[in-house]
Amino acid sequence: MTYCVALKVGAGMVFASDSRTNAGFDQISTFRKMVVYERPGDRFMVLLSSGNLSISQSVREILQVERVPGPGAEATTIWNATSMFDAARVLGQAVRHVYDLDGPSLRAAGIDYGCTLIFGGQIAGEAMRLFLVYSTGNFIEATAETCYFQIGESKYGKPVLDRMLVPSTPLADAAKCALVSIDSTLKSNLSVGLPIDLVVYREGALHSDDMVCIDEDNPYFSMIRESWGQRLREAFESIDNPSWDAGAARYPLEVPSRRYDVLTKITDPGEKMI
Amino acid sequence: MTYCVALKVGAGMVFASDSRTNAGFDQISTFRKMVVYERPGDRFMVLLSSGNLSISQSVREILQVERVPGPGAEATTIWNATSMFDAARVLGQAVRHVYDLDGPSLRAAGIDYGCTLIFGGQIAGEAMRLFLVYSTGNFIEATAETCYFQIGESKYGKPVLDRMLVPSTPLADAAKCALVSIDSTLKSNLSVGLPIDLVVYREGALHSDDMVCIDEDNPYFSMIRESWGQRLREAFESIDNPSWDAGAARYPLEVPSRRYDVLTKITDPGEKMI
Numbered sequence: 001m002t003y004c005v006a007l008k009v010g011a012g013m014v015f016a017s018d019s020r021t022n023a024g025f026d027q028i029s030t031f032r033k034m035v036v037y038e039r040p041g042d043r044f045m046v047l048l049s050s051g052n053l054s055i056s057q058s059v060r061e062i063l064q065v066e067r068v069p070g071p072g073a074e075a076t077t078i079w080n081a082t083s084m085f086d087a088a089r090v091l092g093q094a095v096r097h098v099y100d101l102d103g104p105s106l107r108a109a110g111i112d113y114g115c116t117l118i119f120g121g122q123i124a125g126e127a128m129r130l131f132l133v134y135s136t137g138n139f140i141e142a143t144a145e146t147c148y149f150q151i152g153e154s155k156y157g158k159p160v161l162d163r164m165l166v167p168s169t170p171l172a173d174a175a176k177c178a179l180v181s182i183d184s185t186l187k188s189n190l191s192v193g194l195p196i197d198l199v200v201y202r203e204g205a206l207h208s209d210d211m212v213c214i215d216e217d218n219p220y221f222s223m224i225r226e227s228w229g230q231r232l233r234e235a236f237e238s239i240d241n242p243s244w245d246a247g248a249a250r251y252p253l254e255v256p257s258r259r260y261d262v263l264t265k266i267t268d269p270g271e272k273m274i
Numbered sequence: 275m276t277y278c279v280a281l282k283v284g285a286g287m288v289f290a291s292d293s294r295t296n297a298g299f300d301q302i303s304t305f306r307k308m309v310v311y312e313r314p315g316d317r318f319m320v321l322l323s324s325g326n327l328s329i330s331q332s333v334r335e336i337l338q339v340e341r342v343p344g345p346g347a348e349a350t351t352i353w354n355a356t357s358m359f360d361a362a363r364v365l366g367q368a369v370r371h372v373y374d375l376d377g378p379s380l381r382a383a384g385i386d387y388g389c390t391l392i393f394g395g396q397i398a399g400e401a402m403r404l405f406l407v408y409s410t411g412n413f414i415e416a417t418a419e420t421c422y423f424q425i426g427e428s429k430y431g432k433p434v435l436d437r438m439l440v441p442s443t444p445l446a447d448a449a450k451c452a453l454v455s456i457d458s459t460l461k462s463n464l465s466v467g468l469p470i471d472l473v474v475y476r477e478g479a480l481h482s483d484d485m486v487c488i489d490e491d492n493p494y495f496s497m498i499r500e501s502w503g504q505r506l507r508e509a510f511e512s513i514d515n516p517s518w519d520a521g522a523a524r525y526p527l528e529v530p531s532r533r534y535d536v537l538t539k540i541t542d543p544g545e546k547m548i
Contacts, residue, residue: 079542218527220523257469265485
């Protein structure tokens with residue numbers, strides 16, 4: 001499977017992706033799911049991909065070597081687009097183009113050929129923007145209320161994003177948040193795996209050298225993996241246990257609900273359920 | 275949707291279930307998903323259900339008012355079964371019976387009629403046992419390595435179980451663990467909702483009065499909801515931020531991977547991806 005996450009806060013953007021692909025449990029490979037496009041001082045863009053690998057690789061190839069055919073997009077590439085919105089449209093056209101080429105055969109073979117992309121960055125003169133591009137080539141944009149996108153195995157890593165991330169989160173915290181989110185996912189889903197590609201982009205920079213490939217030897221990520229589990233255990237232990245002795249408890253558990261009764265036990269065969 | 279979880283530790287068992295059902299977002303209802311069967315001193319059993327509500331309600335009804343037809347099960351009910359394994363077989367037969375009755379019509383209408391059950395408890399003379407019963411009536415049993423089962427929306431609430439729960443966990447901690455797991459699920463999935471039914475069973479007791487229906491006014495659960503989020507934030511903040519300045523960091527982030535290069539940026543149109 002895949003886990004990719006991208007965050008946009010006021011101070012910048014963070015992109016992180018795992019690199020495991022699988023076609024059955026005995027066919028596990030490492031493919032990196034991030035591409036960084038940069039023309040320093042002019043534009044900085046990152047593409048993360050999930051889903052069918054042949055589709056997403058074809059999309060990436062097309063973005064680089066061909067002009068994408070399609071209405072209104074003949075002359076636009078991600079390199080001459082004047083806005084991230086236009087660049088996202090080029091990407092959507094590339095996705096549709098690959099589906100036109102490969103979709104019918106894959107569909108006929110009953111193969112899952114979904115492909116979902118995250119695309120974000122900044123073009124000179126415009127604010128940073130972050131998009132989620134669907135298999136059908138249309139896309140949505142992150143906003144202040146929802147300032148991150150995930151693709152692939154998203155559930156395990158979502159709670160920490162929901163709890164920690166707001167647009168005012170400092171960039172370093174946002175990067176830590178992305179790595180904790182990935183750690184939670186790695187822990188629960190074997191089909192998400194190292195190495196992780198991490199890119200941090202500072203608002204307005206129009207380039208970034210803050211790129212790292214994180215494997216099992218990375219000191220910072222190893223610390224996160226160890227500390228986060230330990231801190232979660234400490235947090236868990238610091239919370240009072242429930243007590244069935246209402247008198248003794250600071251936060252009693254056994255108080256009647258105003259609207260609902262405690263379940264009636266069924267105590268004899270033939271007795272009806274309440 | 276649904277979230278139910280059952281834990282078996284050495285000291286006892288914990289069962290917890292939410293009570294939201296939905297048939298589309300504008301058809302949200304409250305149905306409780308737990309049934310407690312008890313004959314004090316002889317047996318104590320709890321059934322949790324997820325999936326198609328009409329199927330699971332029919333299964334529950336059949337368990338109480340009819341003998342389940344089926345090979346070898348004619349004379350066995352959950353009330354006269356001499357082992358939890360036999361009781362689980364009765365439950366599996368009941369599931370198959372309902373599928374025989376309702377399955378063809380539901381299938382013809384293209385309706386999802388899955389139904390997954392958790393069934394656990396203790397019968398005098400035997401150890402506690404915990405089963406997960408599939409739509410097809412077969413079942414698996416929890417072991418020391420995997421001492422819990424979840425049904426429904428399981429992913430958000432799984433990390434805390436994986437990190438905190440072992441067979442030696444005290445019963446009160448196990449109950450807290452179940453409630454934290456439910457809190458995480460409630461926070462991330464709107465289709466899981468209050469009230470929560472919670473039952474705690476002490477090993478060997480063969481009855482339990484530790485049953486509560488938890489709604490938004492419950493002091494203990496409100497404390498969990500507030501404290502857990504707060505403690506997670508503190509845990510998060512207590513971890514060092516990543517630093518791109520390798521010299522200054524206790525746990526440097528930017529160290530080369532031994533096996534993989536940092537991604538090569540694509541800097542010009544037409545240049546090939548590395």
